[in-house]
Amino acid sequence: MSTPAVEITGLVKRYGSKTAVDGLDLKMDRGRLLALLGPNGAGKTTTVEICEGFRRADSGSVRVLGLDPAREGAALRPRIGVMPQGGGAYPGVRAGEMLGLVASCAANPLDPAWLLDVLGLAPAKRTPFKRLSGGQQQRLSLACALVGRPELVFLDEPTAGMDPQARRLVWELLGALRSDGVSVLLTTHLMEEAEALADDVVIVDHGRVIAEGTPSALTADDADTAQLRFKARAGLDTGLLSAALPEGYHVQEAAPGSYQVAGKVNPQVVSTVTAWCAQQGVLAEELHVGKRDLEEVFLELTGRELRS
Numbered sequence: 001m002s003t004p005a006v007e008i009t010g011l012v013k014r015y016g017s018k019t020a021v022d023g024l025d026l027k028m029d030r031g032r033l034l035a036l037l038g039p040n041g042a043g044k045t046t047t048v049e050i051c052e053g054f055r056r057a058d059s060g061s062v063r064v065l066g067l068d069p070a071r072e073g074a075a076l077r078p079r080i081g082v083m084p085q086g087g088g089a090y091p092g093v094r095a096g097e098m099l100g101l102v103a104s105c106a107a108n109p110l111d112p113a114w115l116l117d118v119l120g121l122a123p124a125k126r127t128p129f130k131r132l133s134g135g136q137q138q139r140l141s142l143a144c145a146l147v148g149r150p151e152l153v154f155l156d157e158p159t160a161g162m163d164p165q166a167r168r169l170v171w172e173l174l175g176a177l178r179s180d181g182v183s184v185l186l187t188t189h190l191m192e193e194a195e196a197l198a199d200d201v202v203i204v205d206h207g208r209v210i211a212e213g214t215p216s217a218l219t220a221d222d223a224d225t226a227q228l229r230f231k232a233r234a235g236l237d238t239g240l241l242s243a244a245l246p247e248g249y250h251v252q253e254a255a256p257g258s259y260q261v262a263g264k265v266n267p268q269v270v271s272t273v274t275a276w277c278a279q280q281g282v283l284a285e286e287l288h289v290g291k292r293d294l295e296e297v298f299l300e301l302t303g304r305e306l307r308s
């Protein structure tokens with residue numbers, strides 16, 4: 001059996017008195033696409049940068065393609081692709097030159113012209129980096145991560161700032177990479193992205209893993225976790241609606257005009273909710289009984305308060 005793409009045990013990283021990563025364990029098999037999720041400041045970028053060899057761990061063990069990134073970086077670097085958060089390049093370098101330069105460092109690179117074309121950057125190949133739009137800079141950064149035909153790519157928020165068209169394009173490309181057996185570890189704040197792409201999801205908070213599994217396992221549906229959700233005008237009196245339901249049920253307005261009923265769903269509960277809305281002269285729209293989506297699971301696990 002091949003060594004895992006990434007294997008992390010008991011990883012700890014401190015910045016002064018701040019513990020950014022606090023005993024994190026993670027295993028990613030080859031050929032998988034793993035999405036690392038977590039609120040701002042959860043320790044995702046720090047973890048990824050330690051895997052890439054850009055930062056040193058304080059303690060714990062990290063193996064990437066079986067190698068220690070801190071001590072065996074020279075052997076590891078040609079085998080991985082890295083797209084850092086925010087990207088970056090010399091402001092005056094042209095898009096085509098930049099990719100050509102990165103390709104020239106690889107033993108068996110992809111054709112840079114082909115990659116620019118696939119990522120919709122061919123018309124911008126003579127444009128200096130500083131004049132590319134944010135989404136174009138992101139795509140160029142992704143092209144740089146992929147041009148060396150890596151076995152494993154680390155992508156830190158690869159579609160942040162992209163318009164929906166560019167995002168779909170990148171999703172297609174990542175799907176194709178996975179079909180080719182490339183291992184992909186990405187961080188994202190887009191739950192839709194994780195649900196659409198990931199074989200495995202790992203949720204971290206305060207530097208530790210708090211949940212992991214396939215997207216469908218994490219959002220698993222059974223009689224106890226199925227939820228009733230509906231939309232109506234914002235500001236309904238959820239206390240009154242909760243009181244109309246049997247004891248133990250609780251209604252909350254998860255976002256303005258978006259309501260969730262916590263408690264086991266049965267026909268009586270659905271009928272009480274719609275009848276109560278009718279009494280208020282309110283139409284309950286998009287009434288939905290079903291499993292939670294990944295965003296809901298994420299918020300339940302990490303809380304709804306804004307992180308500093």
Ligand SMILES: Nc1ncnc2c1ncn2[C@@H]1O[C@H](COP(=O)(O)OP(=O)(O)OP(=O)(O)O)[C@@H](O)[C@H]1O
Pocket residue numbers: 015018019020038039040041042043044045046047
């Ligand atoms: N170079 C640094 N010096 C000091 N503190 C840092 C440094 N880099 C990160 N931190 C802190 O470490 C913690 C983890 O940061 P990290 O960037 O790894 O989180 P993240 O999950 O990637 O966050 P985000 O989703 O906002 O990108 C945060 O509290 C952050 O402020």
